[in-house]
Amino acid sequence: QVQLQESGPGLVKPSETLTLTCNVSGGSISNQYWSWIRQPPGKGLEWIGYIYDSGSTNYNPSLKSRVTISGDTSKSQFSLKLTSVTAADTAVYYCARGYIYFGYWGQGTLVTVSS
């Protein structure tokens, strides 16, 4: 059974970089799509981007200038970096497997942007 777990700081200051890691257990991250998705409080879900097989990436155009997703197959992990954060980036961040559909999700981690 594939399981995903997000980790990272719960509080980030404005203008700084948000960094989260997703640890994948129960399966390899090779030859799969791995996505980040977020949900601001009281709002809908927003797809951030994906990484495929620790290599190719694709990002939501609305965030593309600030987002980097990277992967480490040796650690079965993939990571999200979001630069120049503002209060609008406060959200629950989820990692998930897939791109056409998201078959496995982590429980999510709340990241608050505040000074």
Added chain:
Amino acid sequence: DIQMTQSPSSLSASVGDRVSITCRASQSVRSYLNWYQHKPGKAPKLLIYGASSLQSGVPSRFSGSGSGTDFTLTISSLQPEDFAAYYCQQSFSIPTFGQGTKLEIK
């Protein structure tokens, strides 16, 4: 971006009821439409993919239908564990989600 609109945004029902949730896309997404169940503090769960294919392990009381711009998730007989939020998501282009439908106990 393709906009996804769900209705209703909330729904009260009783155990044993048959309920349907609709999702409308701002343009055709063919059959690239998926449904998820989400309970507070838990990981979202894929229920239906490709508009009508039941994800492995999901009870058969869940079903999906539709193509193009109009889709429906139906739960044939509500069980206590089904009270949750439900989201549709299109993957015809950059993935976008509906705003969600909160299913509550009447």
